Amino acid sequence: MFTAGCYGQASLDLQGGPPDDGNPDPPPIQQDGSLRCDLGSVPADITLQTVAADFARVVHPAMVRESSGCISCHGTTQGRLFTVSSNGLESFYALRAAGFLTPESGSLLSRLVTTDESARMPRGAAPWSEREIANVASLTCQLAAVEARQPLSRPDEEFPQALLEPYGGPAIATYDNPFLGYLQLKGKVKAVFNDDWVRGGVDRFSQSVGLFGGVDYQNHFVEARVATADFFLGLDDLSRDVCLTAATARTGPFAGLDLAQPMVDVPAPVTVQYEMEQAALSSGTVPPGTPILASTGGRTSTGWNLWTNGTLTTANPYTFPASSTFRFTVKARGDLCGPALPNMQLRVDGVMVREWGVSNGTAYADFTHTQALTEGDHIISVAFTNDYNESGVCDRNLHVDALVVHGPTEAATGTQRADAAKAKVDSLYRRMLYRPATETERANGYALVKDLHGIEADLPKAWSGLCEGLMRSPDFLFTLPPSYEAHSGTERERLLLVKLAQDLLGRPPSAEDFTALERGQKSWEDMVDGYLASQDFHTYYFERMRVRTESEGTADTDEPARLWTHLMREGKPLSELLTAEYAVDAAFQAVPRATEHGKTGVLTMKGFIKNKPGLPHYNYAARVMTDFMGTLYEIPSEVFDMRGAATAASTVDPTSLCFSCHQTLTPLAHQRLRWDDEGNYRTENVEGQPMDDSDRGLVATYAFKGQGMEAFATQAVKKEMFVRRTLNAQFALLFGREMRHALDERGVYKRLWDVSEESNGNLKAVLKAVATSPEYLRR
Template sequence: MSATPSRPWSLAVAVLASFVAGCLGEATLDMQGLPGPGNPNPQPPPVQQDGTLDCDLDRVPAGVTLASIASDFEREVHPALVRQVSGCISCHATTSGRLFKVGLNGVENFYAIRAAGYLTPASGSMLSRLVTTDESARMPRGEPAWNAREIAAVAALTCQLKAVETRQPSSRPDEEFPPALLEPYRGPAVATYDNPFLGFEQLKGKVKAVFNDDWVRGGQDRFAQNVGLLGGVDYKDHFVEARVATADFFLGLDDLSRDVCLTAATNKTGPFTGLDLTWPLTDIPAPTTKTYEMEAAARDGTTIPAGTQILASTGGKSGSTGWNLYTTGTLTTLQPYVFPASATYRFTVKAKGDLCGPDLPNMQLKVDGVLVKEWSVGNNTAYADFVHTQAVAAGDHILTVGFTNDYGETGVCDRNLHVDALVVYGPTEAATGTQRADAAKAKVDTLYRRMLYRASTPEERANGYALVTDLLGIEANATKAWSGLCEGLMRAPDFLFTLPPSYERFTGKERERLLLVKLAMDLLGRPPSAQDFTALEGGQKSWEAMVDGYLASADFRTNYFKRMRVRTESEGTPDTDEPARLWTFLVEQERPFEELLTGDYSVDSSFQQVTRPTQHGKTGVLTMKGFIKNKPGLPHYNYAARVMTDFMGTMYEVPAEVFDMRGAATASSTVDPSSICYSCHQTLTPLAHQRLRWDDEGNYRTQDEQGVALDDTDRNLAATYAFKGQGMEAFATQAVKKEAFVRRTLNAQFALLFGREMRHEQDERVIYKRLWDVSHEHDGNLKAVLKTLATSPEYLRQ
């Protein structure tokens, strides 16, 4: 039998003449198989003027299988796809923004090209693009054409594939799990740090849980005021979430952490609940005595011997003992004395005076140049002890003994001050050992447990304690010092990532505890409660039970709805929230996710199912006013492109030459197989026509602006269009069967827990297959998909 009637080959011969002129000889193309090594110049394949290929399916041997075709494709065609000159990979590399991407694995490329509909005898196929004489549509664009043997191989495999699919009808290639992804991934290892940064809503949830603070000050929502800095969405000025942390985020975090930490520390709330922040930080050590012998002083301005401890501004030695300040002057410690703790110290100055005149010699004691005590020295024959007790802050301090009132009467008397020694003793309070430091470090550990949900390490406790004591040394305000530690913890990776990175060093219950933090942040948008931790760690609930409980909670619905508002790019209005409400309803009620596109109902603001006018049919979000609005239809194709991107995972790249020709393009010209627009618009243009009964505001109509009845069929504009039929219901009911739709929907759930889409073509093809199977086994129940993800080895880092 023949798939199509015989047609003249005149066009194909002309097309290929430039490829094989002078070298065709008597060779012919045997459609039973590939051109053999001895036949390098086969005749042109029978490609018709409209780009279709005549295949004699009866001549394809019965032994040809899908696997054998894939193998032949890898051997005969794949090398041409990936070569640098005249290949496809230069335009269609995996890093490009092209609609179709070429990888490095030949079998995977075959199945991908087949699923995309490019290995068919229809117009618009890979073969028709290889042989066309229209340079704007020919592939490879701007490169030398493929040779006759390579083109013949593509034609032979196209007909073989048609024969296999005709003899053994099954689901369409684009509706089955990609066979290539059943093979183990053999590409390079993916070595990225796979841990999502905290999102805006998760940050709000964490601050509320840790501090019991919604950051409203004076009636002003400070989160709302900083939504741009913190990468959030407010549906007024900010509509797209930040995907990664930015410098602006840390500016916002500075403001947030400073405010909520100081408020909590001042009010003894949140992580500071029950903590006495006024308790001294520094312990009282056992007392020590330090004696400065003044006869060992050195005179300022002279050579200072090594080891000198006292510098004298005036005077000289007083015999063998002490120093004689015979003019006004000072005796000062050359190096600061280190006071080991903030405590009380006793200072003893051994001194005597030479009396003269009406006043006694005046002696002062200063700490860091500040007068703390002065005496009138009346003893003039023997040294006496002058004692003063003074509270001194821990740290380095300069001590000074001074003489201030020199006086003399010529030939009668001279007033001087003789200082024998300065003795520092203390602390005078009872020693406390390490109890104050231990208590402070215990508070540091408490903050770690309450803010980061784990115990601190000895090093972290020591560093936290040092930070608080240092801050207290800068400003004598214990509340601010402890608030400073809190601010530091809010900048810690364990606070800022959904999964605390320190989980890597833990095992057992400790590791499970930190994974529970991630689970709650992902599903609920907030950390676990104390009861959650107790239930898991005490064995009252298994991990699976925790997942079930979270998925059944009101917090999950609230968080999921917020995530879907972002996913559907809501503008925060009831209309634009409608798609997110439907998505949330499907998950909560465990309805098939196909109803996202085929539901014949809507969901109101109380998340109850409500009926829709009959003109909507089975179109789900596709005809919701809030989804259509701001997505114009013809002639710009915004709506069609967004549908294909949002629900089919198709990304579009608009090259410069398309911009150059858009002004003169018409809907029909975009689906001309010879047009540069064709690869994209064989989908976009038919879909745009199917939407015609809905205007750009989302209102239903049966006539256009001129009163002409609307034809909302695909109009058979593209032979390869996979969603043929009338209206959006025709598109929806066929789109939900496609592997691309299933994968895109599963990816929305995957992103909820992993913060990104699956690497389904790389190292995560196994989990993709697992999710595919679960979705089919549970009739599209997304809650079952989420549970599979949350209990998977990949999520649990096993």
């Protein structure tokens, strides 16, 4: 009965489960790994649901166990093409969709029983027990019988049943916000500064394309996936140049701003008087709080007598509250002796700013000087410089009673200058980051410009420094300004619109766009529709598809990207990516092409075939499966060792390691044979024999059987993998990554699948669904 495919029929439980016999007979596996099943003997009450439930109950526990299980190699963190879920039903449907639960060679069962250690699973571990293998065999035949009795859509052509199960894994909390790409950075600089960064006829962006991780189709063909240290080296040059240029010319974000206006307000005047009788000799013990230090002389009842050359200096710097003019008054008298008057100097930071001859010998007089000083701390001193003595006759000395500092002498301005400067800071935030500055940001921005001006007295250059800082802000460098998290209502929608425009147009929104959304003239859907219909979108989409198809910048290698763009513009089915019977010219219009192409879309375009050799190394077939079917290949070290000497015959030999792993690549490579490596059509091989471009029946489970590339294309477009891969190209345009379709975004995937079904594969409808989704709108 086991051989019949329903082993244990008499002992089936109410769920129609597999046998519970601890010592079953070995399953009738053929030498090629296929399983003989008598489908007619499987009970009629066995359904897809009962097989799935039995698999989850009986087989799945063995797959997820730590020892001799599958999950150690096929867990969600292992990077394998197929992953084993912790959910039994999910794993069953995923295995079924992947074709691993069939009675054919290459199935899960054949991997469990093979004696080839390079293909046996679990690799490097003890084999499963006879009972466990029998369970897999029984359920495999039951599933084959169910599918034969009630033909359903092929499991690889329907939305994966596994993904209809709710996600039960851990929450995924990653920072999901793409960094600006090269084209987006160019678009943002053009929008903010009206500057294309061309200097002296040299395009500095093109010169820096490598630093910014862009593509120029000459030396750089692959985009950087993340921001690198080189990006910030390029940003140093870019920000310094465009900011200073704009600040000097008062263009871009500085348009209409008077950068020459003083920034520091003039405070109300203050008078501070230093009494010299409170001074102390600096060479002795200085009492705490002493305001003046004397280098020579001694205290008197009314002040300090400098009886030799020396200074009276403020013990601590005097803090001048603003860059302004201040009045200094020294109360002094002199002891006259000799032909010259006592010489008194007023010094600031050790530099003389005024000197007097002190003629009054008996009464103190005021000696006044007005001096312009910069804001901040300065040391003030009074100096006696020409001591003189005639023994027994006279002695020239300088007596100082007080030093008075008064100012600023200009009219007080309150806070009007600072307020005006902070308003300019806010303007820069709004024009460069598309949001107002917070109170702290206004204060910090003002302080930065003021400090830079203190270092170099060049106000436009100081303002340029703030601009450079804003270009390094996350709100400038990410497609979605991260500060959106702190906003709500209109401000939040404004920042989301920044992301939408950069995702679809490669540049920020225009002022008219902001106005239309904020005043309710257009809804979010209206904005999406308008962008998708714009020429800017078509231009940017084409550039993104050039990167997606790895164009080399030639007319031929651009054609696959032109087809993508044509399908988007015209609302044609996404299936025509592989089945279009036409070419697309430089104007993105469909034009006839030779009949030998048939329904092959990009697959037989010169620009796609070029640089993708056929046999023996499968480059073309592997790229087709990776680019359009989402298949990734793990190449073991032994394959690298043998590839150098591989021949066409050895790679397609059914006993070879290549063939055992790549049963899709070999028949696909044969189907492409009528197209040489330059994309030219041919009907004979080099020996003059007719081409056999069929799949040659090499693989019984090959899903794309038939003659030539049209047979492959017309069947490939029905596959869930093709639909998912194409939907992901649209999703990635707005999210900067592919969907986590098997994890927490399976609901997103189902919605996009349904939109694609309902719209007959309209790519624009898919993009709109992404742009209006709760996930994109962060709701």
